[in-house]
Amino acid sequence: MRVVRAKGWLAGTVLTGVGLAAPGALAQQAAVALSELSVTSPSPIVPLNGSGTASSLPTGVLPVAINTFSPVTVVTADQIARDQPRTLGDALADRPGLSASTYAPGAASRPIIRGLDNNRVRIQENGVGIQDVSELGEDHGVPVNPLVANRIEVIRGPASLRFGSQAIGGVVSVDNNRVPTFIPERGISGSATTGYSTVDNGRLGAVAVDAGAGNVAVHADGFKTAADSYGTPLGIQRNSANESQGGAVGMSFIGDRGFVGLSYSHYDALYQIPGGEAVESRTRLDPRQDRLLARGEFRPLDGPIAAIRFWVGGSVYRHDETGIGEDGRDGIQATFKNREAEARVEFQHVPVFTALGTLTGALGVQAGRRTLGTAGEAGGLLAPTDSRSNAVYLFEELNVGNGLRLQGAGRIEGDRSTGTATLFPGDFVPVDGEDPLSYGRRRRFAPKSISFGALQDLPYGFVASLNGSFVERAPTAFELYSRGSHDATGTFEIGSADLKKERARTIEASIRRAEGPFRLDATGYVTRYTGFIYKRDTGLRCGDDFASCGSDDELQQIVYAQRNATFYGAEIGAQLDLLPVGNGWAGLDAQYDFVRAQFDDGSYVPRIPPHRVGGGVFVRADGWFARVNLLHAFAHTEIAPLETVTPGFDDLRAEVSYTKPLDPVLYGATEVTLGLQGRNLLDDQIRNSASFKKDEILLPGRNVRLFLTARF
Numbered sequence: 001m002r003v004v005r006a007k008g009w010l011a012g013t014v015l016t017g018v019g020l021a022a023p024g025a026l027a028q029q030a031a032v033a034l035s036e037l038s039v040t041s042p043s044p045i046v047p048l049n050g051s052g053t054a055s056s057l058p059t060g061v062l063p064v065a066i067n068t069f070s071p072v073t074v075v076t077a078d079q080i081a082r083d084q085p086r087t088l089g090d091a092l093a094d095r096p097g098l099s100a101s102t103y104a105p106g107a108a109s110r111p112i113i114r115g116l117d118n119n120r121v122r123i124q125e126n127g128v129g130i131q132d133v134s135e136l137g138e139d140h141g142v143p144v145n146p147l148v149a150n151r152i153e154v155i156r157g158p159a160s161l162r163f164g165s166q167a168i169g170g171v172v173s174v175d176n177n178r179v180p181t182f183i184p185e186r187g188i189s190g191s192a193t194t195g196y197s198t199v200d201n202g203r204l205g206a207v208a209v210d211a212g213a214g215n216v217a218v219h220a221d222g223f224k225t226a227a228d229s230y231g232t233p234l235g236i237q238r239n240s241a242n243e244s245q246g247g248a249v250g251m252s253f254i255g256d257r258g259f260v261g262l263s264y265s266h267y268d269a270l271y272q273i274p275g276g277e278a279v280e281s282r283t284r285l286d287p288r289q290d291r292l293l294a295r296g297e298f299r300p301l302d303g304p305i306a307a308i309r310f311w312v313g314g315s316v317y318r319h320d321e322t323g324i325g326e327d328g329r330d331g332i333q334a335t336f337k338n339r340e341a342e343a344r345v346e347f348q349h350v351p352v353f354t355a356l357g358t359l360t361g362a363l364g365v366q367a368g369r370r371t372l373g374t375a376g377e378a379g380g381l382l383a384p385t386d387s388r389s390n391a392v393y394l395f396e397e398l399n400v401g402n403g404l405r406l407q408g409a410g411r412i413e414g415d416r417s418t419g420t421a422t423l424f425p426g427d428f429v430p431v432d433g434e435d436p437l438s439y440g441r442r443r444r445f446a447p448k449s450i451s452f453g454a455l456q457d458l459p460y461g462f463v464a465s466l467n468g469s470f471v472e473r474a475p476t477a478f479e480l481y482s483r484g485s486h487d488a489t490g491t492f493e494i495g496s497a498d499l500k501k502e503r504a505r506t507i508e509a510s511i512r513r514a515e516g517p518f519r520l521d522a523t524g525y526v527t528r529y530t531g532f533i534y535k536r537d538t539g540l541r542c543g544d545d546f547a548s549c550g551s552d553d554e555l556q557q558i559v560y561a562q563r564n565a566t567f568y569g570a571e572i573g574a575q576l577d578l579l580p581v582g583n584g585w586a587g588l589d590a591q592y593d594f595v596r597a598q599f600d601d602g603s604y605v606p607r608i609p610p611h612r613v614g615g616g617v618f619v620r621a622d623g624w625f626a627r628v629n630l631l632h633a634f635a636h637t638e639i640a641p642l643e644t645v646t647p648g649f650d651d652l653r654a655e656v657s658y659t660k661p662l663d664p665v666l667y668g669a670t671e672v673t674l675g676l677q678g679r680n681l682l683d684d685q686i687r688n689s690a691s692f693k694k695d696e697i698l699l700p701g702r703n704v705r706l707f708l709t710a711r712f
Contacts, residue, residue, distance in 0.1 A: 073154040097571030103138040107242035107271030116169030128313030131340035139488040147206035179261040180217035199703035200230035222247030232698040242271035260296035275696030281323035291315040314341040334378035361396035380484030383420035385477035403457025419481035421497035445474035492542035569595035584621030606640035636689035646689035
């Protein structure tokens with residue numbers, strides 16, 4: 001498939017006009033972009049062998065980006081169409097090294113990377129932060145629907161420096177064509193998908209269309225999902241229904257030297273919170289967001305600058321938390337409002353030829369501002385805050401030769417956070433007749449980060465890498481200034497305006513092979529945190545105000561605290577083609593991952609995912625794809641004080657699908673895929689050790705889903 005495209009750079013900023021191309025075309029385009037720009041180029045969806053592409057991998061085994069310095073997990077458009085996830089957590093939870101919060105399954109489930117979540121994991125769409133409040137509370141959904149994404153990347157390690165200190169744990173980057181970057185060969189292309197799931201009577205549909213002529217490209221997409229309260233092995237999980245809808249329109253001008261474009265998107269949803277008091281009060285949330293995004297690229301004909309790229313985005317977000325209040329009436333109990341803007345500009349210099357090798361790289365500047373407001377019960381949780389940041393960063397790569405590449409990256413920020421601080425007693429127990437003192441406070445931070453890496457080609461297609469980084473993170477406004485009840489999460493949260501910067505030192509080693517009958521992606525890491533910020537359970541229980549702490553039992557008192565901690569772990573994915581079948585292969589796949597997180601006194605960091613191991617068999621040939629796989633999670637016994645042990649579980653999955661190419665002149669579509677997928681076929685009781693609600697809710701039981709996708 002021939003497309004007019006603006007070439008891209010760096011993971012998460014893919015500008016290679018991939019649109020909704022067929023998987024094979026997508027792989028070819030990504031490989032072309034990689035060869036054109038070797039410096040931290042987009043993680044490619046590369047062909048894995050002569051008979052298949054990465055997009056045809058089984059769901060649990062991921063394409064391997066062999067020319068990047070940090071592990072990059074890729075979820076392709078083909079995998080999204082088969083899995084049909086309704087949240088980013090759903091899309092990523094079973095990948096090695098990744099899990100999800102599953103606070104409200106199918107609605108509020110934020111990705112967790114190597115045991116890190118919320119304000120250590122940046123979520124972005126087309127290079128700009130998602131600009132919501134999902135990191136403020138696990139009950140808050142992310143206003144992104146994966147159904148309209150072309151690909152989802154999870155970027156870990158040094159490459160995350162490009163996006164800010166709040167990406168200290170990694171970046172979840174959703175890429176779609178909402179700002180169009182290509183013109184289809186036939187003038188129009190797109191896809192439509194629909195599906196039905198039995199466990200929750202789930203229904204969904206999504207359509208995306210790209211079109212254009214001359215130098216003008218346009219894009220439109222829309223989606224709608226709905227599900228009833230889902231079933232578990234113990235019965236219906238009450239108050240777990242959800243629905244969402246939204247879409248986007250965009251237009252770009254594409255020229256010989258670059259492009260510039262603009263898009264508008266809207267998202268709204270309504271979902272219930274299962275478990276505990278939320279069921280009795282019928283708690284539900286309705287996030288709404290309107291968002292503008294502009295992107296562009298210009299490549300000068302000559303001079304020291306090879307390319308200039310920019311990203312600008314702004315949004316208005318709001319959600320109400322509705323339920324039955326203390327007065328017995330059903331109504332809005334709390335409101336969260338977020339206004340945010342972000343801009344980033346990058347200058348990629350031309351290659352510099354030195355005695356040591358070819359040097360390529362880029363300099364970038366970034367700025368952002370966020371105002372967060374609350375009302376109702378949430379007004380007691382957090383008074384209005386104003387956060388601003390400015391940063392400059394640099395990436396350089398030296399191609400030494402003989403398969404050796406060296407990389408260095410650095411970033412410095414200036415962060416300012418303004419809000420209302422509250423002075424609580426040292427033991428967080430109220431004093432009769434005294435209210436905690438509140439006062440205006442402004443904190444300034446200057447986080448600095450640096451990383452170095454080496455990548456070496458090895459025999460038989462293996463590639464080894466070694467990275468080291470030092471990253472600082474400034475505390476967020478809600479870590480500094482939280483001061484009250486959050487009924488949806490069942491917590492009474494207390495911030496500390498005196499928190500210091502969080503520092504992380506990481507060593508990471510990887511070995512990968514993305515070609516031939518045996519593919520491997522294995523990474524091990526150790527991270528040492530100084531001043532790790534976490535939510536500490538004090539053991540006290542509170543009502544809706546601080547005076548009730550110690551005498552009420554409704555809410556769990558949580559204090560933002562700092563301690564030194566060490567995280568270490570590994571993630572491994574492998575695939576082996578055993579027998580040729582038709583024009584494809586039958587084979588085996590396997591995965592394993594774990595993370596251990598401990599404070600210096602030997603106690604464990606709370607809410608860490610369990611050790612997991614999995615594997616199965618697959619066949620992909622002549623348009624057919626079939627797979628049976630078992631993922632086993634071990635009992636999570638490495639628990640923090642006041643936590644409970646989480647039992648292990650077995651998640652048996654199976655899938656069969658068929659993809660048939662079609663004549664677009666005759667049928668109006670280029671191909672259609674029809675399939676069945678089963679999850680938790682053993683109907684096991686699955687609890688998530690990383691969830692605040694693990695003792696209150698079970699994840700969905702046995703589920704069979706029918707899916708249909710057409711591309712044109």
